[in-house]
Structure formats: C-alpha cells, structure tokens
Amino acid sequence: MARELHLNLFIHGRGHHEVAWRHPDSAQRAPTDLAHYRDLALAAEAAKLDSVFFADHVALGQDLGYAARGELEPLTLLGALAAVTQRIGLIATASTTYSEPYNLARQFASLDHLSGGRIGWNIVTSWAPAAAANFGQEHQAGIDQRYERAHEFVEVVSKLWDSWAKDAIRDDREAGVYAHADLIQRTEHRGKHFAVAGALNVPRSPQGRPVFVQAGASTDGRAFAARYAEAIFTAHLQKESAITFYSDIKTQARALGRRPDQIVILPGISAAIGSTEAEAQRVWEELNELAHPSVGLSRLSNRFGGHDFSHLKLDQVLSADDFPDPSQVEASRSRAQLITAYVARERPTLRRLLHSLAGARGHFTATGTPEQIADIIEDWFVSGAADGFNVMPPILPTQFTVFTEEVVPLLRKRGLFRSEYRDGTLRDRLGLDPVPSRFDSPTQEQRSA
Amino acid sequence: MARELHLNLFIHGRGHHEVAWRHPDSAQRAPTDLAHYRDLALAAEAAKLDSVFFADHVALGQDLGYAARGELEPLTLLGALAAVTQRIGLIATASTTYSEPYNLARQFASLDHLSGGRIGWNIVTSWAPAAAANFGQEHQAGIDQRYERAHEFVEVVSKLWDSWAKDAIRDDREAGVYAHADLIQRTEHRGKHFAVAGALNVPRSPQGRPVFVQAGASTDGRAFAARYAEAIFTAHLQKESAITFYSDIKTQARALGRRPDQIVILPGISAAIGSTEAEAQRVWEELNELAHPSVGLSRLSNRFGGHDFSHLKLDQVLSADDFPDPSQVEASRSRAQLITAYVARERPTLRRLLHSLAGARGHFTATGTPEQIADIIEDWFVSGAADGFNVMPPILPTQFTVFTEEVVPLLRKRGLFRSEYRDGTLRDRLGLDPVPSRFDSPTQEQRSA
Numbered sequence: 001m002a003r004e005l006h007l008n009l010f011i012h013g014r015g016h017h018e019v020a021w022r023h024p025d026s027a028q029r030a031p032t033d034l035a036h037y038r039d040l041a042l043a044a045e046a047a048k049l050d051s052v053f054f055a056d057h058v059a060l061g062q063d064l065g066y067a068a069r070g071e072l073e074p075l076t077l078l079g080a081l082a083a084v085t086q087r088i089g090l091i092a093t094a095s096t097t098y099s100e101p102y103n104l105a106r107q108f109a110s111l112d113h114l115s116g117g118r119i120g121w122n123i124v125t126s127w128a129p130a131a132a133a134n135f136g137q138e139h140q141a142g143i144d145q146r147y148e149r150a151h152e153f154v155e156v157v158s159k160l161w162d163s164w165a166k167d168a169i170r171d172d173r174e175a176g177v178y179a180h181a182d183l184i185q186r187t188e189h190r191g192k193h194f195a196v197a198g199a200l201n202v203p204r205s206p207q208g209r210p211v212f213v214q215a216g217a218s219t220d221g222r223a224f225a226a227r228y229a230e231a232i233f234t235a236h237l238q239k240e241s242a243i244t245f246y247s248d249i250k251t252q253a254r255a256l257g258r259r260p261d262q263i264v265i266l267p268g269i270s271a272a273i274g275s276t277e278a279e280a281q282r283v284w285e286e287l288n289e290l291a292h293p294s295v296g297l298s299r300l301s302n303r304f305g306g307h308d309f310s311h312l313k314l315d316q317v318l319s320a321d322d323f324p325d326p327s328q329v330e331a332s333r334s335r336a337q338l339i340t341a342y343v344a345r346e347r348p349t350l351r352r353l354l355h356s357l358a359g360a361r362g363h364f365t366a367t368g369t370p371e372q373i374a375d376i377i378e379d380w381f382v383s384g385a386a387d388g389f390n391v392m393p394p395i396l397p398t399q400f401t402v403f404t405e406e407v408v409p410l411l412r413k414r415g416l417f418r419s420e421y422r423d424g425t426l427r428d429r430l431g432l433d434p435v436p437s438r439f440d441s442p443t444q445e446q447r448s449a
Numbered sequence: 450m451a452r453e454l455h456l457n458l459f460i461h462g463r464g465h466h467e468v469a470w471r472h473p474d475s476a477q478r479a480p481t482d483l484a485h486y487r488d489l490a491l492a493a494e495a496a497k498l499d500s501v502f503f504a505d506h507v508a509l510g511q512d513l514g515y516a517a518r519g520e521l522e523p524l525t526l527l528g529a530l531a532a533v534t535q536r537i538g539l540i541a542t543a544s545t546t547y548s549e550p551y552n553l554a555r556q557f558a559s560l561d562h563l564s565g566g567r568i569g570w571n572i573v574t575s576w577a578p579a580a581a582a583n584f585g586q587e588h589q590a591g592i593d594q595r596y597e598r599a600h601e602f603v604e605v606v607s608k609l610w611d612s613w614a615k616d617a618i619r620d621d622r623e624a625g626v627y628a629h630a631d632l633i634q635r636t637e638h639r640g641k642h643f644a645v646a647g648a649l650n651v652p653r654s655p656q657g658r659p660v661f662v663q664a665g666a667s668t669d670g671r672a673f674a675a676r677y678a679e680a681i682f683t684a685h686l687q688k689e690s691a692i693t694f695y696s697d698i699k700t701q702a703r704a705l706g707r708r709p710d711q712i713v714i715l716p717g718i719s720a721a722i723g724s725t726e727a728e729a730q731r732v733w734e735e736l737n738e739l740a741h742p743s744v745g746l747s748r749l750s751n752r753f754g755g756h757d758f759s760h761l762k763l764d765q766v767l768s769a770d771d772f773p774d775p776s777q778v779e780a781s782r783s784r785a786q787l788i789t790a791y792v793a794r795e796r797p798t799l800r801r802l803l804h805s806l807a808g809a810r811g812h813f814t815a816t817g818t819p820e821q822i823a824d825i826i827e828d829w830f831v832s833g834a835a836d837g838f839n840v841m842p843p844i845l846p847t848q849f850t851v852f853t854e855e856v857v858p859l860l861r862k863r864g865l866f867r868s869e870y871r872d873g874t875l876r877d878r879l880g881l882d883p884v885p886s887r888f889d890s891p892t893q894e895q896r897s898a
Contacts, residue, residue: 022622027481030618032562032652035531058551059651064630068620070613070652073559079528080563083483100551102507102583110522113481114529132553133646157764163509164519169479171517173471176739181513197582203481203519267452 005416006264006388006430007408008091008163009044009052009235011037013068015395016270016297019066021289025398031071034080040397041081044088048406050429051089051120053213053233053390054078058098062302063295075107080114089426091120091213091231096153097117097146097327098126098135100443101194106162108210109202117206117425120231122213123224125150127332145218152191154212154228159187161209163199165439189287207425208435217245217334226252230432235363237356242267242364242385243349256347264430267385268363270392271373273402280367287394288355296354303336303362305329314351320344321328335362360392370406377407378414397417403447452784454830454865454881455713455837456857457540458493458500458501459682460486462517464844465612465809467748468739470517474847480520483529489846490530493537496853497867499878500538500569501684503838504529507547508579511751512744524556527893531564533597538875539570540662540680546595547575550643554609557659566874569604569680572673574599576781591779596669603661603677608636611656612648614888632888656874657884666694666783675701678880680713682839684784686791686810690732691716691813691834712775713879716778716834717812719824719841722851729816736843737804745803752785752811754778763800769793784811809841826856826861832840 013214014026021031041052054074061069074092081090090111091367112119125146132140141149172178187198195371198364201385212227216222226249236242250260274280297309307324320343326336339362346360357428359365367411380386393399411417427434460463463475463779470480476616478485490501503523510518523541530539543553562569574595584598590598614632621627636647663670674681675698685691699709721736725728746758756773769792775785788811792802808814815825827833842848860866876883 019625021620021627022625025621030620032654034563038532052757056556059649060633060648064633065626070650072617072630073555073651075525075530076556076563078531079525083532086598092605099552100549100584103548103552106507106522108524110525113521114483114525131648133644135549169519171470173473175472176468176741178470178516178517179513179519184513184519195582195585197579201506201519202522202774205481292625322609359548362724366611381703408774446774 002323002415003387003409004418005377006266007049007417008089008233008266008390009040009049009053009400010390010392011040011054011396013396013401014394015400016059016363016392017287017394018067018295018358018361023287023395024291026395032121033069034162035079036373037072037077037081038084039089040400041090041403043397044399044442047408048421049088049391051091051119051426052081053091054093055122056093056124057093057128057131058095058126059128059134063149063298066292066295067202075111078111078119079114087118088116089116089120089420089429091122091211091318093122093124093125094126095126095131096150097141098131101153101156101160101196102200105157105200106202109161109200110406112205112207112210113202117427119207120213120426122156122215123150123228125216135418136417140280140330143218143333144330150195150224152193154230156187156189156191156194156196158209160196160198160200161325162438163187164204166204166411169203177251179429181256183440185258204437207427208437209418211426211430211432221334222249222252225249225263227256229263231266231430234265234336235361236267237338237362238345239380239383239385240368241338241341243379246385251442256334262432264387266357266388266390267380268360268364268390268392269376270360270363270394270404271366271368271399272394273368273370273399273406275369277368277372282366282400284289284394286358288358291355291358292353297356300357303329303332303339312350315349317347317349318343318353319347320429322358338362359394363390363392365394368409370402373407373413374410377411378416381416451864452836453880454860455715455868456487456498457715457837457839458498458774459717459839459897460489460501460503460839460845461841462520463847464848464869466806466843467516467744467810468736469844471739472736472844476843476846480517481524483734486521486526486530487533489849490534490537490854492846492849492853494534496857497870498537498840500540500875501530501835502540502569502571503542503805504571505542505544505573506577506580506772507544507575507604508577508583512747515741515744520738524560527568529559530558531567532651536567536870538567538660538878539564539567540660540772542571542573544573544575544580545599546590547580550602550605550609550645551649553875554606554649555651555800558610558649558654561649561654561659565662566876566882568656569660569662569875571664571682572599572677573664578784589779592667592669594783596673598642599673600897605636605638605640605643605645605877607671608638609645609647609649610653610886612636614886615653615655618652621844622890634887654884656876657886659877660881666787670783671701674712675696675707678712679695679876680715680879683714684787684810685716685717686787686811686813687794688829688832688834689785690790691829692832693835694848711881712834715837715839716811716829717839717841718823718825719809719812719843720817720852721849722819722822722855724818726817726821727780729818732843732848733816735807737807740752740804740807742800751783751804751832752778752788761799764798766796766798767792767802768796785812808843812841814843819859822856823859824861824862827865830865
C-alpha cells in the first residue's frame with residue numbers, strides 16, 4: 001500500500017495567529033460556545049481529515065487584556081464532540097505532571113467508548129511554571145523530573161487500560177454471569193511516583209487505549225516520543241529542521257525495536273491561503289498589522305524562561321548572540337532551541353521574528369495559493385520531513401474552509417489523500433498496529449521461543 | 450408561587466435493582482454505549498424532568514462475575530449528553546478526596562458552558578476503601594479527615610469559579626481589547642490541604658458554578674449539606690426517617706442563615722410499577738428471584754466495614770443486636786445507621802432485608818399502580834418528607850417509560866408537576882438564587898451598612 005498522507009486539524013480558538021480573534025473574518029461566536037467547535041469538527045469530518053486536536057494548559061495565560069484567553073477544558077469538550085461526530089478522530093492534551101493516573105485513565109477510556117474508538121491523548125508534561133502554582137507546588141519541577149514522572153505515568157495508565165480482557169464481559173442473563181472475573185486483573189503498580197492498585201473500573205475500550213500523541217521536542221521529549229508516541233505534533237520554522245527531526249525520531253524508534261511506520265510525524269503548518277499570492281500575502285499582513293510588538297516580546301521572553309529582550313529594536317537584525325543559551329531553559333526548551341537555530345540561519349529582524357512567532361507560536365507559516373500550499377505539503381511528505389500535517393489555520397473557520405475546499409481536492413487529485421473514510425478506529429486510520437493485551441494468548445512464535 | 454415538585458432521574462446501568470442487568474425487560478445495549486444514556490436523557494427531557502444524575506466510584510466494585518460492573522466516567526459522559534440534549538439538567542458525582550481542585554473546577558466550568566447552564570456537581574468524599582489504593586494511599590482517610598478536606602475543597606473551587614466577572618470579556622475587535630484584565634482575579638488560596646494560585650482559565654460559566662448537590666447523611670455529611678448543598682439526594686427505607694432528615698437539614702440550614710427553600714431535598718424512590726398491584730408485585734418478585742443471597746450478604750458486609758454476617762440464616766428475624774455499632778463505621782456510616790434503624794423498627798428476616806437492599810441499595814422501594822406511586826410521591830411531598838424525588842427505576846429503560854407515561858401525567862393532573870420547561874438554567878428551575886460574584890457592585894443596603 002502506498003504511503004498515505006495524514007491530516008489533523010488543530011483547533012485553537014478563532015485561529016492560530018495570536019490576533020485571529022480580532023480579524024473580521026474570524027468566528028463571531030464566543031470561544032466557550034460548543035457550536036464553534038462542533039461546526040469545525042463537522043467540517044473536518046466532511047473533508048475526511050484524520051482527526052481534530054485541542055491543546056491545553058493548566059493555568060491562565062498572560063496578556064489578559066489583549067489575548068483571547070479562557071477556553072473550554074478539552075476532555076469534557078471531547079465528550080461533547082464524540083456525541084455529535086461519527087468518524088473523525090478526537091485528540092486532546094492532558095498533563096502527566098498535574099493529573100492522577102487513575103482519573104486520567106478512566107476519562108480517556110470513557111471517551112474511547114463514547115466515540116467508538118476515535119480518541120488520542122497528547123501526552124504533555126506541562127512546561128508553564130504558572131501551572132505548578134495551581135497544584136500546591138512552590139516551584140515547577142525541572143524538565144528531567146517531569147519526564148521521569150511522565151515515563152512512570154504512561155506505564156501506570158497503560159497497565160490500567162489493560163485491566164480488562166477484550167472478552168471479559170459475558171453478559172449472560174440466563175446463567176447470571178456478567179463477567180469472567182479472571183479476565184479482569186488488578187494493576188498493583190508500586191513505583192517512585194505512583195502506587196495504584198487497580199483494576200480500572202471501565203471495561204477495555206474499542207482501541208484498547210487512546211492513541212499516544214506527543215509534541216515535546218527537547219532531548220528528553222524526543223526520547224520519550226521515540227519510545228511511546230504513535231503520532232507526533234512537531235513545530236518547525238523551516239523544512240531542514242523538520243527533516244532532521246523526522247530522521248532522528250525514526251532512527252531512535254528503530255533502535256528501540258519499533259517499526260518506523262508506527263510513529264506518524266505531523267509538523268504544524270499555518271498557511272494563509274488566497275486565490276493569488278498577493279491575496280494570501282494580504283491576509284497575513286492584515287494579521288501582522290493587528291499584532292502588538294510588546295505582546296510578542298513578552299511571549300518571546302516566556303519561551304526563554306523570562307529573559308529580558310526589551311533592549312532590542314524592531315528593525316535590528318538578530319543573531320544567536322542576542323539569545324540566552326537555550327539548553328539552560330527549563331520550561332519550553334525545544335521551542336527556544338528552534339527559535340535560536342532559526343535566528344542563526346535566517347538572521348531576521350526582530351519584527352520579522354515576532355511576526356513569524358505570532359503566526360503560529362513557532363510552527364511553520366506560509367502564504368500562497370492552494371496550488372502552492374499543496375506543493376509544500378507534497379514536498380515535505382515526499383522528502384522525509386512529514387507523514388502528514390497538523391493543519392493550523394491562522395483564522396478559523398474561514399482559512400480552514402479555504403483549506404478544505406481548495407487544498408484538499410488538489411491533494412486528492414495527486415493521489416495523496418483519501419476521498420472516503422474506511423471503517424475502523426483512529427488507530428486503524430493512522431496505520432497503527434493493535435494494542436496488545438496481557439490476556440492475549442501467545443502466538444505460535446512466542447510459544448516456541 | 451406554589452411549591453413545585455422536582456424530579457431527577459438517577460441513571461444507573463440497566464436499572465437500580467442489583468440484578469436489573471439480567472431481567473429480560475432491561476436494556477440490551479452494553480453499559481458503555483452512549484446510546485443507552487442518550488435515550489434515557491432524551492426520555493427524561495421529553496417528560497420535563499428537572500435533571501438526570503450519575504453516581505460514581507473511583508474503584509472497581511466487587512462480585513465481578515455476577516454484578517454488572519464497569520461503566521463510563523461521568524464527566525466525559527456529561528459532556529456527551531450536554532451536546533445531545535437541550536433543556537434537562539445534568540448532574541455528576543466527583544470526589545473531593547481524589548481530585549485536584551483546579552482540574553475539577555475547570556471540567557465543571559466547561560460542562561456548564563457546553564450545556565448552557567445545566568450542570569450540577571454531586572459532592573462526595575468517596576467512602577469505598579478500595580478508592581484510596583488507586584491514589585497512592587496505604588489507608589483510607591477517616592470520615593472526619595475526608596470532610597475536613599471537602600470543606601476546604603469546596604472553598605477553593607468556589608474561589609476558582611469566581612475568577613472571572615460576568616462582564617470580564619469585552620471582545621472588542623476594533624480596540625484590540627479582549628478582556629478587562631482587572632475583572633479576572635487570582636485565587637491565592639493557601640490552606641491546610643491546598644495551595645492554588647489561580648485564576649481559573651475558563652471564563653465564568655452561565656450558572657456561575659455548578660449547582661451543589663450532596664448525598665452524605667452522616668453527622669458530618671448533614672452538617673456539610675446544611676452549609677453547601679442546594680439539592681440533596683437522600684436514602685430512606687421509610688417515610689419517618691425522611692421526615693426527620695428533612696426537618697433536621699432545613700433547621701441546620703436556617704441556623705446557618707440560609708433560607709430553607711434554597712435546599713431542595715430529593716429522597717430516592719425505586720418503584721416497580723404495574724397496571725395492577727399484582728403485576729407490580731410480580732416484577733419485584735422476578736427481580737428478587739434473580740438475586741443471589743451470597744452477593745447481598747457481601748454487600749451488607751461492605752456497608753459495615755467488612756463485618757461478617759455469614760452466620761445469620763435467611764429466614765431468621767433480625768434485631769439491631771445482629772449488627773455492629775454503626776457509629777464506629779468509617780466508610781458508609783449513614784447508610785449503616787439507616788439499615789440498623791430499619792431493622793430495629795421493622796424486625797425483617799435477613800431475606801427481606803437483603804431484598805430491600807438489592808432493590809436500591811438502601812433507598813425507599815415500592816410496588817404499586819401508577820395511582821399508588823403518585824399517592825406516595827404526593828404524600829411525602831405534602832407531609833414534609835421531600836421537595837421532590839430522585840427517581841430510581843428498578844429496570845431501565847422500561848420501568849422509567851412506565852413512570853413517564855403513567856405516573857408523571859397523574860402528577861400533572863394533581864397540579865404538582867410542570868407540563869413545560871420555562872427558560873433558564875438548572876438553578877432557575879430548582880428555584881435557587883443566583884450565585885453571587887466577588888465583582889458584583891454592592892447593593893444600596895450593603896453600601897450603607
């Protein structure tokens with residue numbers, strides 16, 4: 001079978017550009033209105049996308065006067081979307097640092113039941129220091145500690161999701177036997193961070209567990225992704241770093257004994273699309289003109305652990321020397337590294353860097369005609385930079401409408417993207433192997449080993 | 450305005466009788482199938498009930514072979530039901546012992562947005578010892594400690610829900626002002642159990658916060674309910690204890706400066722309804738014949754902290770001496786007290802006690818014609834035992850269908866129950882005052898005080 005392109009819609013308020021909320025073309029509804037998300041998910045489903053995705057933070061962001069803050073919590077939102085969609089995958093972020101494994105395992109297992117096997121979990125360790133203060137912690141744990149806990153967290157919840165055999169429930173009314181008690185097993189996990197007896201009180205879900213998605217790109221993040229991730233959202237300001245990342249992850253996965261096709265790598269793309277190049281460029285410029293440089297500077301500072309950039313001038317050409325050593329950043333380390341590498345290579349002015357980051361927070365941005373955007377997608381897909389894309393329209397819903405109406409048909413014409421859904425779960429659609437169960441009978445091979 | 454009867458449907462798998470899952474009239478769908486819950490919620494909405502409710506436990510129950518265990522997690526399920534219903538209230542249980550305040554506050558605020566103001570939170574401290582072992586605790590906290598934490602928990606989440614003023618969001622595209630930053634305030638809670646900086650990252654929801662529901666009936670539980678609860682689910686085996694409870698709660702609330710009508714008391718009623726008394730009796734007997742006495746005994750033992758009742762004979766008449774002192778029970782103390790009081794008064798055989806508990810786990814059970822059930826409801830309502838009922842059909846959906854088609858019209862004919870929904874939130878429907886906001890401008894009275 002030919003390689004298949006995967007497309008995920010990343011839904012972020014009224015669009016991914018930081019001032020999308022002000023743009024006259026963006027949604028009029030409040031970002032707390034279910035109808036906004038329902039309509040986007042239904043549009044993505046009509047276009048046969050693989051999935052939609054919601055990011056998450058467990059703290060309120062900054063720049064409250066200016067930025068469109070205050071959104072819905074993703075797991076309850078996924079519950080709602082599971083009920084009003086039929087086929088599209090539904091992916092939500094949840095934190096291994098600020099959740100209890102038993103609670104998280106139950107909610108994802110329930111969502112997988114509610115959706116008939118369409119759920120993915122974007123596993124994050126939560127980099128924002130403000131989050132710690134909402135959970136009784138004086139100081140945020142360092143990146144190493146967060147990942148150490150994340151490894152054990154994934155181990156525990158994986159055991160919990162493996163509590164029930166596929167055929168544990170008999171539901172035999174005549175005999176009065178509801179379940180095979182010996183096909184439901186306790187967890188009995190005792191580790192450094194967690195002690196969880198189990199069993200989970202939700203039966204095995206259609207996919208066994210949610211698809212594991214990951215977006216961390218630091219050294220720790222990549223090692224974690226190579227071990228666990230089945231789909232990766234990744235941010236690149238340029239194709240070159242996407243190729244390096246792609247190759248690094250697949251190599252690391254192979255070294256761990258995993259098949260490289262079992263990790264679907266989806267770089268973000270935030271494209272302003274117009275019927276001409278000039279029109280696309282105009283959309284982007286309208287957005288950039290609405291952006292405040294001071295807000296961009298404060299966000300840049302956050303990415304570098306609060307570093308002060310206020311002495312830099314907007315038209316000044318930057319070099320890597322203008323930035324602190326990103327390997328010392330404890331919060332959003334990988335994003336800081338990508339920004340520094342981009343500056344070293346492109347030598348942008350501060351204004352251009354801020355515009356680039358305002359577009360999609362460090363993800364790849366582009367302007368062009370549908371043909372040009374389809375070219376970029378095809379180019380990255382065939383040249384080892386991507387297995388598909390995390391589609392991040394700068395303005396929602398209008399720029400996503402253009403994407404589905406103009407770009408998706410081109411990708412179909414080129415034989416890259418599906419025209420219809422096949423039956424199956426999100427795992428099946430992503431080409432992922434079934435999740436093994438501890439109750440599976442050993443195969444011939446295993447028996448003779 | 451005349452007092453209005455309130456009706457809540459308590460949805461519990463295929464029915465509240467412990468063997469409902471085996472009965473030929475109960476739902477054929479799996480208890481993990483959204484369609485089962487959706488159809489019940491829609492039927493309750495068509496009958497203009499106030500709300501539907503889901504209980505919860507954060508551990509898998511016992512008797513796995515026999516009992517229908519393994520359900521959906523209630524908050525994700527409420528998300529799904531919010532999307533497919535329009536008017537009915539949606540109430541879910543969540544634990545103050547095993548949740549983080551910031552996570553719980555976000556999920557309920559989101560649900561209140563998703564549903565347009567229809568959410569209630571049944572506040573529990575989780576009595577089952579097995580729960581502690583799923584959250585890294587060697588031993589379950591005692592009832593006093595659980596309630597101490599619960600008080601602080603409700604204080605913290607109430608502050609979090611009060612982070613945003615009603616009019617904090619300006620959404621002024623022209624001026625580039627999304628929110629009034631000074632109408633979003635941090636929480637800065639520092640207590641014995643929690644330290645939470647805030648602010649919540651979800652804007653104020655339509656009801657301000659979920660309606661506070663409570664079901665604990667121990668001394669600690671009642672004191673908690675009198676302070677916080679706006680609706681109470683309560684279990685009684687007989688009308689007398691319901692009257693005592695009703696009067697006690699309303700008296701305690703008055704002593705705390707609350708208006709008694711701000712607590713809506715809803716005893717459970719599990720009625721087998723037939724077109725004749727004999728037919729209703731037949732349904733009940735069919736269920737009891739399917740029940741296993743050994744399972745009933747093990748459940749009774751759980752209610753009394755693992756006490757051994759195995760020496761008792763099924764046809765033996767019981768007295769209170771056959772039970773341990775319920776005031777020493779650390780788990781489900783109030784239920785143990787109710788059972789002991791019932792035994793002392795009624796002197797049932799063990800068989801009869803087990804049947805009574807199998808029916809609805811200690812809630813009031815009845816058999817009768819629609820007329821007889823309507824009589825009970827009216828009698829309790831007018832004689833100071835209830836403001837309405839927590840309807841717990843022994844078999845779902847069939848016995849609920851009979852309730853909506855046969856009993857509800859009688860309650861309407863008697864002028865007790867609504868024929869149409871009025872506009873408004875769940876709070877409005879229950880006759881509850883609006884939730885005050887720390888941003889409210891002081892009234893004339895407060896200013897001159």
